[in-house]
Amino acid sequence: MSPIQLGGGRWLIVPPAATLILFFGVPLALVLAVSFATRGTYGGIEWAFTLGNYTSIADPLYLRIFWRSLWLAVLTTIICLVMGFPLAYVIARAPQRWQGILLFLVIIPFWTNFLVRTYAWMFILRSEGLLSTVLSALGLTHEPLPLLFTDTAVLIGLVYGYLPFMVLPLYAALERLDPSLIEAAWDLYARPLQVFTRVVLPLSKPGVIAGCVLVFIPSLGAYVTPDLLGGARSMMIGNLIQHQYLVVRDWPFGSALSFVLMAGVLAAVLYYLRAGGERGLL
Template sequence: MTTEHDIARPGAATGPLSGRSPRRARVLGRAAARLAFLGPGVGYLIVLLIVPLALLLSYTIFRRGRFGGVVYETTGENFSRLVDPLYLDVFLGSIQTAAITTLAALLLGYPTAYAIARLPRRWKTIALVAVVLPFWTNFLIRVYAWVILLSGPGLVNEALTGIGLIDEPLELLYNQGTIVTGLLYSYLPLMVLPLYAAIERLDPQLREASANLGARPARTFWSVTLPLSMPGVLTGCMFVFVPCLGNFVIPEILGGGRSIMVGNLIRDQFLKARDWPFGATLALAVIAALVVLLFLQAWASRVYGGTGERRA
């Protein structure tokens, strides 16, 4: 490096190595720097991300081995099993559960983010930190808390019988609603944050202009605020939908094995049934669903592309 150092310094170009021009040395130095900075990270990601993903996806066309792993004989069997009603129902059910959760998060998260954005500066920070705080605690324990809350003798049943709404404890655990509650609880902060960022950025003058032109608050919301905060809505929906779709822990703890999602199927193919090729095919289906969604999101965000930001 010291020789390069000398060459790169204009004054040193007349030294013993002056056969190479300083400019060429600089280009070489840049190439070396490029390699030094990008090489390790890119290399690591190629070996431990791209190769494993490629390997996993290649398994979709092979037969299962008897004790796990694969036999390298091509087959279309994995894909035809994918449309078996047994698996298709679980897959579509997972998309439904993830979609319901995303919608619920949007309905609860939007007014929350809107209210936070209108708080005085000091309270804004506190309210935002309070939204994120539960997110930084162990995910499994947060889910487990709902088992305590929703079980037969749990707090929710206690409260409902206490105020006389019900006589018998309800069976609140182990159904789709419970899973949605757990997913919503786990990922709601991921909806609130991008929504807050989008709403906070809006120019308040636009709302005022709308009101001055005679629009009612509802009209202003539907024709000004909501369309302009659409990028935040889309980001938030992606942030919630993606981790919901592949989840297997929440359905297991709160679904009690009775309601399962595609994540549970994938987990079982790898750890119980030892049918890796079919597990890989299910994973490919999840990735495909997410890619379609990403394209939809990219398209929608172009339609609603960034306007209405507060000007400096």
């Protein structure tokens, strides 16, 4: 009998488990330990246990940043769902030869660096940018639109960046939808809204859950988009963490912020596992 048969193949899990522990578990434990330390006089870390880093998060300034991050992440997810669902439905119901082309158009932005695309949006949204120029030429505005460095600009950038993450899982769910079920609903004189709410939406729920999680998680921890499109007035959690690490040099407080952010992400993932894991998402 071979060693694999004797061990039941359990030894095969050792290399990936060791890699996970070494490159994820150890750094995570280190960040957790630092979050309970104190900041040195000139930066750095002093290993004196304190809960002050976590209690400091209750400061109204930081709570405002957390709420802004949560609000923008939720709003981004909702807008991506509203825009992505009809787009995914059109792709799923398109002729087979067109589905590949339409999916290609959805993912083609990924061929360009995310930073370059964000800079392009800065050019579009600035006061003398493309959007303001076009609206002025059409007579819709009489003065430049101050969109850049606002929450609106951040929201536009987040929706643009993460919309494909909503479309792809929705397409995967809708593509498996049996058209005969929709036809049966029409035969029973169901209204369009009833067909959507009682047939299409329930059967596409796994794709909806997966898309919402894939959009909400990166939106909550976004850094580049709010930094370039929002500036200091639209700071999000990711920017606050970067500021604590690289500018203020308060690593313990930055670590505490990171763990609070991870708690929010973990809550979203657990909801995904609970609500969608038994429906074929995993």
